[in-house]
Amino acid sequence: MSHARSLGNDAGLPPTDVDTVIVGAGPQALTVLARWLFERPSDLRRVAVVESAGEWMTAWRAGFARQCIDVLRSPGVHHPAPDDMAFVNTHGNWPTFETACAAALRSGSVGPLQRPTTAAFWRFCLQLIEQTELNDRLVPATVVGAVAVRGRCGTSSWKVELDDGSTIGARQVVWAGNTRRRRVPAGVQLGGAVQHSGDVDLGAVGVGERIAVIGGGQSAGQLALRAAQRGAAVTVVSRGPRRVADLDVDAGWLMEDHLAPFRATMDPAERRRVVERVQCGSMTSDLDLELRRSRVARVVGAGEVTARPDPDRGPVVGFAGVECEVDRVWAATGSVPDLRVAPALAELAASGAPHIDGWPVLDDTLQWLDGFYVVGALAALTLGPAAGNLGGARAAADILANRGPEPCRTGISTY
Incomplete structure (x- = not known):
C-alpha cells in the first residue's frame, strides 16, 4: 500500500513516490518546509509530511496548554516564516514585561525581545500553514522504519515504512521529529x-x-x-x-563568532560536551x-x-x-536528544549510521546518511546548542533550502 497517489505528485515522478518525506509536523518541520517552499514553491506537490497526530504542531500545542505556558521564550524574530520580521511586523512591541502583562494577549508579544504569546504564535503558524496549503501534505501515520534503496544514478532513495503497513518511496528524508529522552x-x-x-x-x-x-x-x-x-x-x-x-541559549550561538570555533572542533564527543555545558537550566x-x-x-x-x-x-x-x-x-x-527512542533511527544506528550516545553525527549539510537529513535538537553536533529551538530551526532551514533537492530523478525506485 502506498500513500503517494493521494499526495498529488507531478506527472514526471513515478506514481508511488515523492521527492521528500518530512518526519514530524512540529515547529522544526514547519520552519524547514516554509523556507523550502518560499525558495521553490513548485516543490510542494512532491513533499509528504508524516505525523502521527495528523495535524500540525499537535504535541507543541498540547504541551504548552497542559503547563499553562502563555509566552514563548524565543524572540519575535524566531518563527517558521521565511521573513525574519513577519511576526514582529504583525504584532505590537511592548518595551518591558511590566507594561506588557495586561496587554500581551491583545498585542501578541512580550518585552524587548518581542517574545510571542502562545496564542499569537499559534495563530501566526496557522495562517502560514493555510497560506501554503500544508495541511494537504500531511500523512497521519508513524514512521517505524526507513530502508535505503540504491538508485540508478548512484544515490540512494528511501522506502519509508509506516505503522499501518504501508510505505512511501522518497528520494530523500528529513527527520524533524522531537526525538528526545526524558532526563x-x-x-x-x-x-x-x-x-x-x-x-x-x-x-x-x-x-x-x-x-x-x-x-x-x-x-x-x-x-x-x-x-x-x-x-x-x-x-x-x-x-x-x-x-x-532571557534566552535558553545565548544568541551568539547563532552567529559565526561562536559557531566557527565549534565547527573547528573535529571531535564529535567534544562538541557534545560543549553543547551540554551551554545548555544549563x-x-x-x-x-x-x-x-x-x-x-x-x-x-x-x-x-x-x-x-x-x-x-x-x-x-x-x-x-x-x-x-x-x-x-x-x-x-x-528536561530531556535530552536521543535517536534511539525512535525505532526507525535506532535501526539505522544499529546498522552503522554514526552517532555519539544517541546524537547523530551529521555532515555540514545536516546529512546523516545518503539522502537522509536530520534537523532539530538531534542536529546539535552540527548546528550547536541552539539546534533545538526556533533559531536553530531557521538555521537548518537555510542550509536545506540552499542545498536543494538532489538533481537526479532517474534513481527513484517504485515500490
Missing part, C-alpha cells in the same frame, strides 16, 4: 505522585496541596508559579545556583521576578535531590540531608 536524576524514582514535568496536569492541582518542584529552569519556574496560583504550597528545589537568562528575568513576588519558596544550591513514592507516607523529597513529605513531586529536569 531523570539518579536519585529520583518516578511513580504515583512523583512525576516528570512532561506528565504534569496543572488542572489536577488542589488548594493547599504541598508540591515540590525539582529543577531550576523555565519549566520548573512556570509549573511552580501556576500551581501556586491554584492555591498550592510550592517549593522549588534546584541542585545548582539560580540562573537567569535557566529562567527568564520576568519569570524570576514573578516567582520572587509570589508565595513560592525556593531552595537553590541544594546539591543532589532525591524523590520517591512511599505507599505509607506519600511522596518523599530529600535534599541537604533532610527528607520532607509532600503531596506531589514534579521533576522539571
Whole structure:
C-alpha cells in the first residue's frame, strides 16, 4: 500500500513516490518546509509530511496548554516564516514585561525581545500553514522504519515504512521529529505522585496541596508559579545556583563568532560536551521576578535531590540531608536528544549510521546518511546548542533550502 497517489505528485515522478518525506509536523518541520517552499514553491506537490497526530504542531500545542505556558521564550524574530520580521511586523512591541502583562494577549508579544504569546504564535503558524496549503501534505501515520534503496544514478532513495503497513518511496528524508529522552536524576524514582514535568496536569492541582518542584529552569519556574496560583504550597528545589537568562541559549550561538570555533572542533564527543555545558537550566528575568513576588519558596544550591513514592507516607523529597513529605513531586529536569527512542533511527544506528550516545553525527549539510537529513535538537553536533529551538530551526532551514533537492530523478525506485 502506498500513500503517494493521494499526495498529488507531478506527472514526471513515478506514481508511488515523492521527492521528500518530512518526519514530524512540529515547529522544526514547519520552519524547514516554509523556507523550502518560499525558495521553490513548485516543490510542494512532491513533499509528504508524516505525523502521527495528523495535524500540525499537535504535541507543541498540547504541551504548552497542559503547563499553562502563555509566552514563548524565543524572540519575535524566531518563527517558521521565511521573513525574519513577519511576526514582529504583525504584532505590537511592548518595551518591558511590566507594561506588557495586561496587554500581551491583545498585542501578541512580550518585552524587548518581542517574545510571542502562545496564542499569537499559534495563530501566526496557522495562517502560514493555510497560506501554503500544508495541511494537504500531511500523512497521519508513524514512521517505524526507513530502508535505503540504491538508485540508478548512484544515490540512494528511501522506502519509508509506516505503522499501518504501508510505505512511501522518497528520494530523500528529513527527520524533524522531537526525538528526545526524558532526563531523570539518579536519585529520583518516578511513580504515583512523583512525576516528570512532561506528565504534569496543572488542572489536577488542589488548594493547599504541598508540591515540590525539582529543577531550576523555565519549566520548573512556570509549573511552580501556576500551581501556586491554584492555591498550592510550592517549593522549588534546584541542585545548582539560580540562573537567569532571557534566552535558553545565548544568541551568539547563532552567529559565526561562536559557531566557527565549534565547527573547528573535529571531535564529535567534544562538541557534545560543549553543547551540554551551554545548555544549563535557566529562567527568564520576568519569570524570576514573578516567582520572587509570589508565595513560592525556593531552595537553590541544594546539591543532589532525591524523590520517591512511599505507599505509607506519600511522596518523599530529600535534599541537604533532610527528607520532607509532600503531596506531589514534579521533576522539571528536561530531556535530552536521543535517536534511539525512535525505532526507525535506532535501526539505522544499529546498522552503522554514526552517532555519539544517541546524537547523530551529521555532515555540514545536516546529512546523516545518503539522502537522509536530520534537523532539530538531534542536529546539535552540527548546528550547536541552539539546534533545538526556533533559531536553530531557521538555521537548518537555510542550509536545506540552499542545498536543494538532489538533481537526479532517474534513481527513484517504485515500490
